[in-house]
Amino acid sequence: MHRKKTIHWSMRRTKAYMLATVPTMTCCRCGKPAATQWRVCADGPPRLLCVECDIGLNAAILKWMGHPKAKRLMADYPKTLLASLQGSRHG
Numbered sequence: 001m002h003r004k005k006t007i008h009w010s011m012r013r014t015k016a017y018m019l020a021t022v023p024t025m026t027c028c029r030c031g032k033p034a035a036t037q038w039r040v041c042a043d044g045p046p047r048l049l050c051v052e053c054d055i056g057l058n059a060a061i062l063k064w065m066g067h068p069k070a071k072r073l074m075a076d077y078p079k080t081l082l083a084s085l086q087g088s089r090h091g
Contacts, residue, residue: 029053
C-alpha cells in the first residue's frame with residue numbers, strides 16, 4: 001500500500017534577506033530597479049529581482065509546488081512584500 005507523502009508548509013524565516021546595495025542595482029530578468037534577491041541553488045549566487053519579477057516568481061513557485069493556499073497567499077503577497085521592503089529601507 002502506497003502512503004501519501006505529508007508536506008509541511010511551515011515558514012522558516014520571517015525577514016527577507018536584504019542587502020543595502022540592492023536598491024541601487026537592476027533586476028537580472030528585466031533590468032528594472034532591484035528590490036529583492038533570490039538564490040536558485042543550481043545556478044549559484046543570489047540574483048536580484050524587481051518587485052514585479054519577484055511576485056511572478058513567487059506565484060510560479062507556489063503553483064509548481066502545488067501549495068494548497070497558493071491563490072490566497074499570492075493575493076496578500078504584493079502588499080506584504082512592499083511593506084517589508086519599506087521597513088527594511090527605513091529601519
